[in-house]
Amino acid sequence: MxxxxxYSLTIxxxxxxxMxxxxTLTRLLSALYAPPIVFAVLSLAVLGMGIGAGLAAAWSALRxxxxxxxxxxLTGISALFVGVASVWTASTQVPLWLAAIFLALPYIFIGLSLSTLFSALSDDSRTLYAADLIGAGIATILIIPLLDAMGALNAILFCVMLFMLAAMVYRPIGLAxxxxxxxxxVWGGNLTANWLTVDMAALSSSFKTITEPLADGGQILExxxxSFARTDLVEPAEGSWRIYVDGGAASxxxxxxxxxxxxxxxxxxxxxxxxxxxxFTIGSGGGLDVWFALQAGAESVTAVExxxxxxxxxxxNAEYSGDIYNQPGVRVVVDEGRSVLRREDTTYDMIYLAQVVTLTAERAGYAMxxxxxxxxxxxxEYLSHLSDDGYLGIKLYDEMTMSRTLSLAIEALKSQQNLSDAEALDHVIxxxxxxxxxxxPLLLVKNAPFTEEEVIAIGRTAQRIGFATLFLPGIQADPPLDAVVSGVNTYADVIDISPVDLSPPTDDRPFFYQFERGLPQDLANLAVALGVIVIALLLLLVSFQWKARLPRLAASTLYFAALGAGFMMIEVxxxxxxxLLxxxxxxxxxxxxxxxxxxxGLGSMLYRRLAPTLERxxxxxxxxxxxxxxxxxxxxPLVNPALxxxxxVVRALATILLLLPLGLAMGVPFAAGLTVAGHRDARLVALAWSVNGVFSVVGSVASLTLAVSFGFSTVFIVAIVLYAIATLxxxxL
Structure with missing residues (x-):
């Protein structure tokens, strides 16, 4: 060989x-901690790849x-340590900085490995980079069947075995x-003996509400x-069985x-x-919404989960539930609710959302x-899919979520029917x-205004049952809605004076559960911590340059930093x-x-064929x-509505065809830059990996920061600007 x-096979x-x-680590940590914590810890940990490459650039002995x-x-051993430690420390409050340091260990060794291999064959960087991207891409394709087959814990142990296999590919010596x-x-042992398990009752995160029924004598039945989450079936000491997603979001x-x-x-x-x-119900979970619909005499129920x-x-567990999902007229669709609603283009007498929340962390950021x-x-879209006298029903968590949902209902009604705020409130109870x-809280919304007879009947019935009436159009409007009804204020004025952010989220800024005004405190803390780390690393780079005298260091740093941040922003x-498509x-x-x-990866290979030699x-x-x-x-925007x-299958293939030209183009600049950098100085190759790795994390955090503040469209525009900077x-170099 x-x-x-x-080298290509090893990479x-x-x-x-x-990958x-x-x-898999994201999936595991999501079951143990809240999504913002998972995002923060992993962001700081992945910095380890840039740090490892930086160490290789600074000391030639490491290359x-x-x-x-x-x-x-050592990557495999540290990955094993991270997986085991994550489980065994889930019941304790581990400082964020300490968790990030431990989680960074595997990435430090990955950074050392990749920078060393690329430095050794810098002329072939485009071939090696193709192997790098294609290997990661294939892993991304395999992750769904892998997690579906063995779950996050066993998948992490499987990754340990894969790291060791990569060492064998490079050099089948005794250590490998x-x-x-x-x-x-360790992988086979856990498959057979379950020596590594998660005690959900002992989790320290307040987000994990599964601990409450377990502490009161409940038990996990299954x-x-x-690939989506950890799902637990819990039998509490009292009450109905519940399904918990990643330890929270009970149904x-x-x-x-x-x-x-x-x-x-x-x-x-x-x-x-x-x-x-x-x-039509969105987030049917354990089937309670379907039960409600059947109790009310519904003939057709589409439940999307x-x-x-x-x-x-x-x-x-059909015996317990009465086979609720297989009752006559009930159809269950495993998908995203809005996507189904858009595709089927059907009208319904009721569209119902009940406390829709998953709290599952994703690679791209917070729970989305x-x-x-x-x-x-x-x-x-909900309102446009209602029949003439149809209802949109939203069961919420508290009055704060209800107030923000009310802003959504008002804006949607105003947009569709050209109403004033006061007129829009005639459609809401x-x-x-x-x-x-x-x-x-429960919010009821109609396309048509509620009649006086409807309002009186609903109000009286609710009060007789024991429910409180918060707003009844034409009858009851407490502050601050009374000023909106009278026309003195708009709901935007209510939002402005609120201590929390009640503004209506959009598809471009879809952070409904983010009530802090401005940047969320945990995200702001992460951005500050990351900024301090990046500044420290740049100062180290300046200090290193004082002695090393690397050629064209400033240009190389700017080029690879722009590529690292830009690539991640585009992905997000x-x-x-x-x-939604x-x-x-x-x-x-x-x-x-x-x-x-x-x-x-294919783009990097193609560019190698088109330009076999690359000096500049x-x-x-x-x-x-x-x-x-x-x-x-x-x-x-032109193609999306048609799809x-x-x-x-057609939607997936069309999306691939639309993304492929972008992928082909994005695979070229980094590998080409590595090739040219290698001609200048071998240390620049490792340094390029370091800068790119660090600024990939910067790009990830910046994406979420910009999206929360301005929207994802801004993220895309900034990514274009970053690639323009790389071009200039x-x-x-």
């Missing part, structure tokens, strides 16, 4: 294992090819052999891991017997009031699944169940743009990342990305 082929295997590890096998074995045997032992399975207590749920009131014949294991658990459900565009903790923005969030993320990575970098590699991004911005009603810098 030639050296180039051996492909290492990148595949690294699998990052995604010896003979050390690569050791680095990869021992490492591979260790990987097989646990299922897949009730309505029992076939002894279900009288469910009649008091304010959610049932919405169905009894509307008396719908055909119903994004978590396949929730549906499977309900079906597999439920946020797509609560946007102005989403509410406009707000109720509250005071007996729950916290009290549970595209995931947000495409997810594709549907299921897991498939959307996989499709975007895999297409960009594999496409980038031209404007075209990065400039072409700018042109394709601008073209994509123009084409996507909404297409079959899933290219000739200076």
């Amino acid at each position: 030639t050296q180039l082929r051996r 492909a295997a290492l990148s595949a294992a690294g 699998l590890f990052e995604i 010896q090819s003979s050390r690569v096998s050791l680095y990869i074995v 052999v021992v490492g591979l045997l260790l990987g097989i032992l 646990t299922r891991w897949d 009730i399975i309505p029992p076939a017997q002894d279900n009288e207590h469910l009649i008091q749920d304010i959610g049932l009131f919405a169905f009894v009031t509307a008396q719908p014949q055909n119903v 994004v978590n396949p294991q929730a549906v499977a658990l309900v079906n597999d 699944t439920e946020n797509a459900v609560f946007t102005q565009e989403a509410f406009e 707000a109720l509250l169940a005071p007996s729950t903790s916290p009290p549970t 923005a595209l995931i947000q743009k495409i997810r 594709i549907g299921h969030p897991t498939f959307s993320v996989t499709l975007v990342i895999a297409t960009l990575l594999v496409g980038g 970098l031209s404007l075209w590699p990065a400039g072409l990305v700018v042109l394709v991004l601008i073209a994509w911005q123009i084409v996507w 909404i009603g297409a079959a899933p 810098t290219a000739r200076l």
Whole structure:
């Protein structure tokens, strides 16, 4: 085997294992901690890749090819340590900085490995980079079946084995052999003996509400891991069985017997009031919404649930639930609610959302699944799919979520019917169940104004049952809504004086559960911490340059920093743009990342064939990305509406075809820059990996910061600007 082929196979295997590890670690940590914590810890940890490459740039002894096998074995060992430590420390409050340091260890060794291999064969950087991207892309494709087959815990241990296998590919010496045997032992041992398990009752995160019923004597009846989340079926000491997603987001399975207590749920009131014949529910979970619809006499119920294991658990426990999901007229769709609603283009007597929340962390940032459900565009779609006298029912968590949902309803009604704020409120009724903790609000919205007879009947019935009336058009309007009804103020004025952010989220800024004004404190803290780290690293780079005298260091740093941040920003923005078309969030993320990575690898190989020798970098590699991004911005809004009603396979293939040219273009600038940098000085190759790795994390955090503040469209524009900067810098390398 030639050296180039051996290096390429090693890089492909290492990148595949690294990508699998990052995604499976995200899944594991999401079950243990809150999404903002997961995002912060992983962001800081992935900085380790840049730090490892920086160490290789600073000390030539670390760039010896003979050390690569050791680095990869240490990657596997540290990955094992991270997986085990994450589980065993989940019951304690580990400082964020300490968790980030430990989680960074595998990435430090990956950075050392990649920078050493690329430095050794810098002339072949485009071939090696193709192996890197294609390996990671293939891993992204395989992650869904892998997680579905063995869950996050066993998948992490499987990654340990893959790291050891990558070391064997590079050099099948004693250390790599021992490492591979260790990987097989820990993975196979957990498959058979379950020596590594998560105690959900002992979790320290306040976000993990599963701890409450378990502390009160409840028990977990069954646990299922897949690519979407960890799903637990819990039998509390009292009350109905519940399904928990990643330890939070509980949903009730309505029992076939002894279900009288469910009649008091304010959610049932919405169905009894509307008396719908055909119903569409989003986030059906354990099936309670379906039970409500059937109790109210609905003949047709379409229940959409994004978590396949929730549906499977309900079906597999049909004796308890009365086989709720297989009752006559009930159809269950595992998908994203809005995507189904758009594609099927049907009208319903009721569209119902009940406390839709998943709290599952994603590679792109905070939990986004439920946020797509609560946007102005989403509410406009809901209203457009209602029959003439149809109801939109939203059961919420508290009065704060109700107030923000009210802003969505008002804006959607104003947009569709050209109403004033006061006129829009004639279409809304707000109720509250005071007996729950916290009290549970219910919002009822219609396309037509509520008549006086309807308002009186609904208000009297609600009060007789024991519910409180918060807003009844024409009858009851408490402050601050009384000023809106009278026309003195608009609801925008109410939003302005509120201590929390109640503004209506949009598809471009879909952060419904973000109530802090300005940047969320945890995200601001992360951005500050990352900024301090980056400044410290840049100061170290200046200090290093004082002695090293590397050629064209400033231009190289700017070029590779722009590419690192720009690539990540494009990835994040595209995931947000495409997810509503594709549907299921897991498939959307996989499709975007895999297409960009594999496409980038093919682009790097193609450029090597078109330009076998490369002594100087031209404007075209990065400039072409700018042109394709601008073209994509123009084409996507034209193509997207035409694809909404297409079959899933057609939508996926069309998306791949639209993303592939962008992926091909994005795979060229970094590899081409590495090749030219290697001609200047071998240390610049490792340094390029370091800068690119650090600024990839900067790009990820900056994407979320910009999206929360200005929207994902701004993220996309900034990414174009970054590639334009790389284009202008290219000739200076």
